[in-house]
Amino acid sequence: MMDTSQFSFQIGHVVRENETTLNADLSNVISSNNVTSFENISFFLATRKYPNGLNLNQKRTLRKAATNFSLVDNKLYYIGKNKTDKRLVILDEEGKKQVFEDCHGSSIEGGHGGQKKTLEKIESLFFWRGMVKDVIHWVTACEICRHKEKRCNQLYKKAKTVDFVNDTSQSSDTCQDDITTGENPTNGIYETAKYSMEQIELCLQKIQHYELEVVNMSKTAEVEIDDTLDFLLAKIMKLISRKKREMKIQVEEQKIRSLNLLKTFRKQFEGRLKTIRKLILDVEKATKDNQPWSSPKNKSAVSLPEMLKREELGGIWSVFNTDEAHEEIGKIIKKCGNISEQPPYIISNILQLPASLRIQISHAACENQPLFRDAYEMGNFTPTRSLRLYHCIHNPAAPIGDESIFHENQIQILKGFSKENYVYLNCLEPHQVYAIYISYREEGSSGWSPWSFPFLASTSIPGYCWETINSAWKISSDLREASKIVNSLTPLFSSSAQYFPGCRISVTLEKIPDIVHAEDGFALIDQGVQGGTLNQEGTFFVNVEGKLFINGKLCDAIDPLSLANTTLTFDCHPNIETIADGLRMQLTVHCRNESHQVYWSVRNHNSNVYFGVRFHQPGARVKIG
Structure with missing residues (x-):
């Protein structure tokens, strides 16, 4: 094995210890390169931060590529998918050429051994993209190898030749004379x-x-x-x-x-x-x-x-x-739907939300009749009452894939003064969404409704029926309750109810699936959730076993709650504390005759979080009130 310390080439971009708090300018420079460039990988491994300007898909690509590398003593090494390899990454062209010259011309194993031996020797110690192409090009251009090949051809031409004797009747003297002459x-x-x-x-x-x-x-x-x-x-x-x-x-x-x-x-x-x-x-x-x-x-x-x-x-x-x-x-792709015209590729059924929507309000809302009946594209804006509208790009009917986004909500608050029965929402930018939810506030009320529900029908977007495909929530304006029957194979659902200081949400698990997963349960979510679990950074999670998790870590101070045939209630205290990177919220969790007070730090600054429900298997029935 050859010692890599003998080489004097430059390693290229090396992130030093004092670069862990890089300024924005340097971060922008790094992100302007190829997403999986060695500079970006080195920056990510050293700082555990993403370069500026990367979207979600680019971050995922960079994070996946970085798993094949490690940073040791400020040097980048390629370790491969099995983590058994360790090859020094060479970035600059001079370093690559020097590695080739030392490995190809080394006298340890004879030197100038051809493409295969040279490539095997370099691949055992070093790594860079395009190595095979570079080695073939350099070996072909090697003067010593070319001279060696030319000399071999000349030796073949100078070799003495003797012809076969064709006639057996000829004497040995004749053969000797022929050879001599x-x-x-x-x-x-x-x-x-x-x-x-x-x-x-x-x-x-x-x-x-x-x-x-x-x-x-x-x-x-x-x-x-x-x-x-x-x-x-x-x-x-x-x-x-x-x-x-x-x-x-x-x-x-x-x-x-x-x-x-x-x-x-x-x-x-x-x-x-x-x-x-x-x-x-x-x-x-x-x-x-x-x-x-x-x-x-x-x-x-x-x-x-x-x-x-x-x-x-x-x-x-x-x-x-x-x-x-x-x-x-x-x-x-054609089997699964159309691809968005704009990169990165996003698979349908993602829908384009119109810029203007008209919503008809029904005053005679009941359990089987949603508060908002219809939606049409219109160009006017005549609000009638205060509404809070936001949308979620997660499709509950789709299987959970590679770190898919669960929540990405945008909030629009409309204050109404007219008593008309029609509301026009034209303040929305075109956005790719799976579902639109709405939370309303009655006249004279000081608070918003503690839940929200889908209101779009198939009339608003052709070819897509929200009631039968995307929603099974039933709203009761009298009891202010919502119930959900989970029928999908691997559902990841959220009521998308806004949860804020002074708000209370009660959850009753009326029926559990035949097979229960340890990460099935309920969560308060302060921002986007990635993957197929609610138990992660940025959530306050209670699983079906009654265990509490704050930001993905088990809360050992509280014994598991008993959720069987009872209601779980989350109370958010009105007073919140502003901290360096967000807000510190005080919560009280009630279950049976037990009450536990906990503190949860969230990273957003508007104090609004969301409520989510997750079950891996079908058959669960959840009531939210």
């Missing part, structure tokens, strides 16, 4: 054999080159497949992963077929070379001993076999076509 009484078989031997050796070198190229192309193909498929991500990750596995299996099978084909040709050429070499030695020995030599009857035994063509390798190159991979993924 340099005449050629034979039919040129010996010369043909010598030429064939040279060509076979060249073909063997070409086969070795093809083998190296096939292996390198398969490695390149795996990288391209990962880059191509991972670019699409989103909600069809399961289909993408399946297609990725199929394509990699196809690549592996094609590689094996191609290598087996090359192996067959290798054996054929090596066997022919062995036969010809023996024939040449026998002729030279007979000539030296002045013995007659008869020409072989089968002249094809010393002829040059037909060399394998590159395009005959079973399509090993065509299987790595990136454009075809895009077409295959496009077919998958």
Whole structure:
């Protein structure tokens, strides 16, 4: 193993200890590069922060790429997916060239060992993108290797040749005279054999080159497949992963077929070379001993076999076509819906919210009749009462994928003065949403309703029915309760009720699923939630076992609550405390005859949080009041 400390090249971007509080300017410079650049990876590993200007998909891509690297003593190392590798990352071109020169020209193992040996030596210690291409280019341009190859060709041309003796009736004297005078009484078989031997050796070198190229192309193909498929991500990750596995299996099978084909040709050429070499030695020995030599009857035994063509390798190159991979993924996307025109790719059924909506208010609201009946696109704005509107981009009907966003709410408050029954909401920017929720405040009331519910019907957006697909909440204006029956396979639901100081939310788990998961339960959420669990940073979570978790950590000071046949209540005290990075809220949790007071620090500054419900299996019934 070669010691990397002997190299004097620059490591490139190294994040020092005092850079953990980088200013905004440097962070902006870093984020302007490629998302998965070594600079961004080094910055993320050193500071555990994202460069400025990255969207959610770019952050996820950077975070995933950084898992293959580690930062040790301010040096970036590639450790691979299995974390068993440790290769120093080389960034600058001078460092890459110096590594090549030291490994290729090293006298430890002979030096100038060709592309395969040089690449194996470099790959065992170092890492950079495009290494295979660089090594092939540099070895091809190496003057010593080129001179070495030229000298070998000259030695072949200078070798003495002796022709076969074709006529057995000729005496040994005739053979000796012919050799002495340099005449050629034979039919040129010996010369043909010598030429064939040279060509076979060249073909063997070409086969070795093809083998190296096939292996390198398969490695390149795996990288391209990962880059191509991972670019699409989103909600069809399961289909993408399946297609990725199929394509990699196809690549592996094609590689094996191609290598087996090359192996067959290798054996054929090596066997022919062995036969010809023996024939040449026998002729030279007979000539030296002045013995007659008869020409072989089968002249094809010393002829040059037909060399394998590159395009005959079973399509090993065509299987790595990136454009075809895009077409295959496009077919998958069409099965799942249309892709948004604007990158990053977002999979439908995400809907474009119109800029103007008209809502008809029903004064005769009852349990089976929602407060807001209809929604139409309009261009006017005539508010009738105070409304609070926000939307959620999580689709409860969709399976939970790779760190999908659970909440991303925007709030619009409208103060009404008219007594008309129609409200026009034209203050909304076009936004991709799954559901729109509304919370209202009665005339003369000082507080908002402690829950909200979907109000859009299929008339507002063609082809999508909110009542049957996205909502099973039933609102009772008399009892102020909402109940939800969970029927999806892996539901992640939120009532999206706004929860703020002075507010109370009560939850009753009327029915539990047959199979209960440890992370099923209820949570207060202060901002966006990633992944398929409510138990994480930024949440106050109570699972079905009654255990309390604050920001993803178990609260040991409180014994598990008994949630069976009882109501769980969250009280938020009116007084809140402003801290450095947000707010500190005082909560009281009531369950049966127990009350526990806890403090929860949230990172937003508007004191509004949201209530969420999560069950992995169907069959749960939850009532919120």
